Amino acid sequence: MKKLLTTLSNIWKIEELKGRILFTLMILVIYRLVCQVVLPGVDPAQLSNEQKSGLLGLLDMFAGGAFSKASIVALGVMPYISASIVVQLLGIAVPTFQKMQKEGESGRKKLTQYTRYLTVAITIVQAVGYVKTQITPEAIVIDHTIFYFLSAVVLTAGTLFVMWLGEKITDKGIGNGTSLIIMVGIIARLPVAISQEISSVFAGNDGGLIRLVLEIVALYAIIMFTILIVQGVRKVPVQYAKRIVGNKQVGGVRQYIPLKVNAAGVMPIIFAQALMFVPSALIGLFPNLQESWLHQYSDITSLTYSLTFAFLIIAFTFFYTAITVNPTQMSDDMKKNGGFIPGVKPGLATSSFIDEVISKITFPGSLFLAAIAILPSLAVKVGIQQEFAHFFGGTSLLILVGVVLDTLQQIESYLLMRHYDGLMKTGRVTGRSGVPTVTSTSGAAL
Structure with missing residues (x-):
């Protein structure tokens, strides 16, 4: 316990690290608050409380329950991850994208921009499918045509906002922003899961x-x-x-x-x-x-x-x-x-x-x-x-393990640079050297 308290004290002594941790926590709190905002024109009381399963359950888990609540960020970062995977595969199969991957910083910026454009296109398609299949007509309290158009715009803006939050965490916070947002969504369901199991x-x-x-x-x-x-x-x-x-x-x-x-x-x-x-x-x-x-x-x-x-x-x-x-x-x-x-x-x-x-x-x-x-x-x-x-088990456990190790590795690197002891008594946190990830074109491990 004394070792833990000493380490936490050392972390708080490093101003840059303390600022990054507080900034990350602030962004994650903002994200969780936005998850509670329901799409305009939807009556939350009329939404189905049926638990999602299969692929829909996976999407709901990644979105921290926002998918089933018809939140303005219901699609979360999944369209961005899908776009990153597509661009990554294109970098393997298409010579033009292969060339951009080898161009260094300039090529990386081009691929990042293409990923963002593709994210918008994928989000629009998924948004239309989401409002058509996941929101019952009884829950819509305005004109349906206006609702479908408005929801597609709002859901697209919501995904871009979450993507922007993730990039801000990566730039000014600690850890990988996209991964942390997914992890927080998964952990948000843990208290309810534990209470259900105890009952x-x-x-x-x-x-x-x-x-x-x-x-x-x-x-x-x-x-x-x-x-x-x-x-x-x-x-x-x-x-x-x-x-x-x-x-x-x-x-x-x-x-x-x-x-x-x-x-x-x-x-x-x-x-x-x-x-x-x-x-x-x-x-x-x-x-x-x-x-x-x-x-x-x-x-x-x-x-x-x-x-x-x-x-x-x-x-x-x-x-x-x-x-x-x-x-x-x-x-x-x-x-x-x-x-x-x-x-x-x-x-x-x-x-x-x-x-x-x-x-x-x-x-x-x-x-x-x-x-x-x-x-x-x-x-x-x-x-x-x-x-x-x-x-x-499953995807949730692998993501939780990977993100925690990655974040701890970054914190330990700050401690070692300031000549403090690391987080472990022996050895070092090796981060995600063997963790399953998808690397986006912006260099973010998803």
């Missing part, structure tokens, strides 16, 4: 306090295991040849390439979840399919759903890793800088070696993602309330 545990005869303690212990163990895996890297040694530059000798040192065990991040889960939502959507459009085999895919606790979900995650993990990690480029960059892997010839042999290492570590990484993804359904199966079960 459920003590209402029945299933163990009461003992069961609640066991659930907390299990959640703690899962979080620790998640941190262990997402931080895991395979270090490939790289030796740099000695060179004489002027009167100085440079090079001749050994460094390491940290290859992530989970290089694909949370994207395989998001892609797989989107596909698993298709059967439910078909049943909604064609009610006569309710009794067909598709019904098994609308129940997240069914064995068929879990196995299919896990298979899709494993497949998407290999796919996304293949398109985002380029062994050939890594080999070429290494060769240009006079580096080589001991015992491996430069060029094609190095590229093949790196590709083989990535393939070997991607398999256990994909199994880990699959296990994390189906843990919430297993938690529901053993009697844990669905709201609380979301925190036992």
Whole structure:
């Protein structure tokens, strides 16, 4: 406890760090207040209180409940993330975008601007779909035509405002703004989830306090295991040849390439979840399919759903890793800088070696993602309330772990620069070196 109090005191002594933390907290409070503002023309009492599931549940979780409340920021930062993913994929497949990625700061600014334009386009489309499908006609108290137009404009402005808040946190606050906004939205649901679980545990005869303690212990163990895996890297040694530059000798040192065990991040889960939502959507459009085999895919606790979900995650993990990690480029960059892997010839042999290492570590990484993804359904199966079960795995847990580690790493860097002790007694917080992320074109890890 004394170590913790000393560290907190040291943090408060650094004026720049204190200012950044207070600024971040202020922006996050503003965001949470805006989440409570309902779209103009909507009667909140007429909104459906039915809990969202599938992809809609994921969107509602990322938006901190604003999605189900018909808030002016109901779409949150998801359109921006979608636009960032599209631009990132274009940077892999389209030569023009590849060229911009290699242009340094000027290229990055161009890609950021394209991402913003694409965010507006995606938000307009999603806003129209949102008001058409998620807001019942009974809840609309003004002319429907005017409401649909007004809501599309307001929701687009709301998403751009949230995106601006995230950029301000990244520039003047601590941590990554977009990630922190998503994390706050997820944490905002934690108190309600815990209260529901406590009420459920003590209402029945299933163990009461003992069961609640066991659930907390299990959640703690899962979080620790998640941190262990997402931080895991395979270090490939790289030796740099000695060179004489002027009167100085440079090079001749050994460094390491940290290859992530989970290089694909949370994207395989998001892609797989989107596909698993298709059967439910078909049943909604064609009610006569309710009794067909598709019904098994609308129940997240069914064995068929879990196995299919896990298979899709494993497949998407290999796919996304293949398109985002380029062994050939890594080999070429290494060769240009006079580096080589001991015992491996430069060029094609190095590229093949790196590709083989990535393939070997991607398999256990994909199994880990699959296990994390189906843990919430297993938690529901053993009697844990669905709201609380979301925190036992899935995208929410991975994002929480990643953002917390990233923020702690930045705080520790400020402490070490001012010659204070770090946040840990031994070692250092390594941040998100192995955390699943999507890197936007503006350099933000989502």
